Amino acid sequence: MNFSNQLISWYLQNKRNLPWRSTINPYKIWLSEIILQQTRVDQGTEYYYKFIENFPTVNDLALASEEQILKLWQGLGYYSRARNLHFSAKYIMNELYGEFPKTYNELIKLKGVGDYTASAVASICFNKATAVVDGNVYRVLARYFGIHTPTNTTKGIKEFKQLAQQLLDTKNSGTHNQAIMEFGALMCKPKNPICSNCPLNDSCVALSEKRVNELPVKENKIKIKKRYFNYIVIETEDNNTKIVKREKGIWKNLYEFPLIETESLIDEKQLIEQQEFNTLFKTGNITVKLFNDSVVIHKLSHQHIYTKFWIVKTQILTDYTVHWKTVKKYPVSTLIHNFLNQYKTNYFF
DNA sequence: GACACGTGGGG
DNA sequence: TCCCCAAGTGT
Structure with a gap:
């Protein structure tokens, strides 16, 4: 044969x-x-x-x-x-x-x-x-x-x-x-x-x-890059949060919380100094708390994403807000999905 | 040609 | 823990 x-x-x-x-x-x-x-x-x-x-x-x-x-x-x-x-x-x-x-x-x-x-x-x-x-x-x-x-x-x-x-x-x-x-x-x-x-x-x-x-022989080895994500998880008084659609790159067209990417890990003080953070909250009266005490490392084939989820309580926001009950309907990355499972015990996909 | 693009299992 | 790699494709 x-x-x-x-x-x-x-x-x-x-x-x-x-x-x-x-x-x-x-x-x-x-x-x-x-x-x-x-x-x-x-x-x-x-x-x-x-x-x-x-x-x-x-x-x-x-x-x-x-x-x-x-x-x-x-x-x-x-x-x-x-x-x-x-x-x-x-x-x-x-x-x-x-x-x-x-x-x-x-x-x-x-x-x-x-x-x-x-x-x-x-x-x-x-x-x-x-x-x-x-x-x-x-x-x-x-x-x-x-x-x-x-x-x-x-x-x-x-x-x-x-x-x-x-x-x-x-x-x-x-x-x-x-x-x-x-x-x-x-x-x-x-x-x-x-x-x-x-x-x-x-x-x-x-x-x-x-x-x-x-065998088989393979060439090249990809270099792992490190990235630092800060997700701004908003809790409004009327039980809404904010999510946005990613427009390019990784997880394109999936949804996520407002993201502030930085060059390195940052603390609360540095977060509040970020321009992008301040444009999210024009009115005062917010409280900020880090959700994960130890940074979440999400590993992809060619990058490690060091992630902090910042819980921000505020009064009322208008743009891109969704009720917490509807968040589960949106497609999200596994990084966000895992967070939601921990943060909202009633969250199921 | 090189690199971006996810996630999870196995050794 | 770390690294490989799994019925690859698009830019």
């Missing part, structure tokens, strides 16, 4: 029973692929169920509001996926008259759909001969063929894509693609791969050279 046949044979006997494996509906496959980008199956599965339940068709998704979609996406991260999902659903309904794209070249025109997702949907739903290359594929191919080219370089991307395409069983593209990914996820794992029980262990270059744990 060749490489592909061995993988497919293994796959048919060992694959997990996942909800998107029982359909070739392109909307559902597309949705599952977007959810699973850079996301573990265990983490994404509940979101897949929620989205299918709330938006059974691409039309339902197109008709929803972005806020509704972001609220459902809350906690999953990489929120541009949700925004692009919505944008592309509207594009499919309005520009393509509801007809889902069927080829790699048409699929990749969708926002949020790149080489991987276009290849996956085209092969799984329409049996097109397009090979997927994701993290699993890089790992399986790098090890099996002993390839040391860094995967996150132009040269590596090109080389692995070409090899994957060459190995593709073009009669069973969808099954082949899912087989190699599932094999990478369950057998050829990043740590502690199950080489002793691997169906390919008699022909794996990395195993024969005892270099399994050296």
Whole structure:
């Protein structure tokens, strides 16, 4: 048996029973692929169920509001996926008259759909001969063929894509693609791969050279930046607070309390001296209290956010105020969500 | 080409 | 604790 046949044979006997494996509906496959980008199956599965339940068709998704979609996406991260999902659903309904794209070249025109997702949907739903290359594929191919080219370089991307395409069983593209990914996820794992029980262990270059744990090779290391957030959590006498929509960067289009970002940690005295703080409260009579005695460190893949939540009691405000009861309806970051769970014991998403 | 973009699990 | 990394894409 060749490489592909061995993988497919293994796959048919060992694959997990996942909800998107029982359909070739392109909307559902597309949705599952977007959810699973850079996301573990265990983490994404509940979101897949929620989205299918709330938006059974691409039309339902197109008709929803972005806020509704972001609220459902809350906690999953990489929120541009949700925004692009919505944008592309509207594009499919309005520009393509509801007809889902069927080829790699048409699929990749969708926002949020790149080489991987276009290849996956085209092969799984329409049996097109397009090979997927994701993290699993890089790992399986790098090890099996002993390839040391860094995967996150132009040269590596090109080389692995070409090899994957060459190995593709073009009669069973969808099954082949899912087989190699599932094999990478369950057998050829990043740590502690199950080489002793691997169906390919008699022909794996990395195993024969005892270099399994050296592959795949990746270049670069991102530098972690530190940021200092001061959230101004307002309590008015009529039980309102203030929230605003983030307009760019991280958590774009999610809501948060008025934010004062500083160069370093600040105390109450320094907070009150901030220009932005004073413009929030034109009239006097406010009380300020730090909610978290120890700074909250929210860790993201490339930045650590040192956060202080300042509770400010005041009389009445007018702009951007919402009643505390309605705060839970807004999509927020996990940082804000965690705060709300501590601060308002009646807050549930 | 380099960097931004989240969150959570595992070793 | 810290670091890797997970069905990547957009700018």
